[in-house]
Amino acid sequence: MVIRLTLLIATLIFFAGCASMLEPPSEIQRSVDRLSQDVQQLTRQQEELARKIDALTKSEISRSNEIEKNVDLEKIAIEDSGNLSSDPATLYEKGLQLMKEGKLEEAETSFAQFVRDFPQSDLADNAQYWLGECLYSEKKYKEAKETFEGVVEHFPFGNKVPDAMYKTALCAGQLGDNKKRVEILKEVKENYPFSDAAEKAEKLLKEIETINN
Numbered sequence: 001m002v003i004r005l006t007l008l009i010a011t012l013i014f015f016a017g018c019a020s021m022l023e024p025p026s027e028i029q030r031s032v033d034r035l036s037q038d039v040q041q042l043t044r045q046q047e048e049l050a051r052k053i054d055a056l057t058k059s060e061i062s063r064s065n066e067i068e069k070n071v072d073l074e075k076i077a078i079e080d081s082g083n084l085s086s087d088p089a090t091l092y093e094k095g096l097q098l099m100k101e102g103k104l105e106e107a108e109t110s111f112a113q114f115v116r117d118f119p120q121s122d123l124a125d126n127a128q129y130w131l132g133e134c135l136y137s138e139k140k141y142k143e144a145k146e147t148f149e150g151v152v153e154h155f156p157f158g159n160k161v162p163d164a165m166y167k168t169a170l171c172a173g174q175l176g177d178n179k180k181r182v183e184i185l186k187e188v189k190e191n192y193p194f195s196d197a198a199e200k201a202e203k204l205l206k207e208i209e210t211i212n213n
Contacts, residue, residue, distance in 0.1 A: 128160075149168055185201040
């Protein structure tokens with residue numbers, strides 16, 4: 001850029017000298033002024049271009065650093081996930097803690113991973129039940145109903161079956177299927193008469209009967 005400006009100035013001087021022999025002084029001065037303005041404009045354009053290049057360079061460096069940061073975070077997340085997968089109790093407790101903290105989507109991920117990775121665990125039915133509870137809390141009643149039904153279907157001898165059936169009835173009610181809700185509540189009461197779920201089912205049945213009368 002410096003060389004170009006030097007050549008341009010030399011050219012200006014040359015033409016100015018030539019013009020001095022052909023044009024009156026006033027015309028020479030105007031020519032010089034115009035050429036001087038052109039040089040100043042070119043200089044400003046060069047400076048503006050330099051600023052843009054500098055800004056783009058800084059932007060690319062920042063973007064590169066952000067990508068590296070995201071890659072590192074993903075790597076850590078994968079490593080943490082791998083560590084949790086090797087310890088079912090830790091993964092289950094993590095899900096419970098996330099649910100208590102109100103981080104329902106994260107809790108769902110932990111419980112779903114538990115059921116997928118440890119289907120034979122004694123806690124698998126519990127994990128699926130709590131997954132249903134998270135969905136229910138988010139008012140995803142259709143998904144919650146299917147999840148609670150899965151507890152009964154896949155873990156028929158698990159300790160969460162009565163509770164899962166009761167919550168299935170609640171989901172049916174939220175979805176507008178009151179007939180199904182009553183049927184399931186009666187099943188809970190008849191098949192698990194000494195459970196907490198049966199006690200809640202009986203109470204809800206009485207409330208429904210009072211409303212209908």
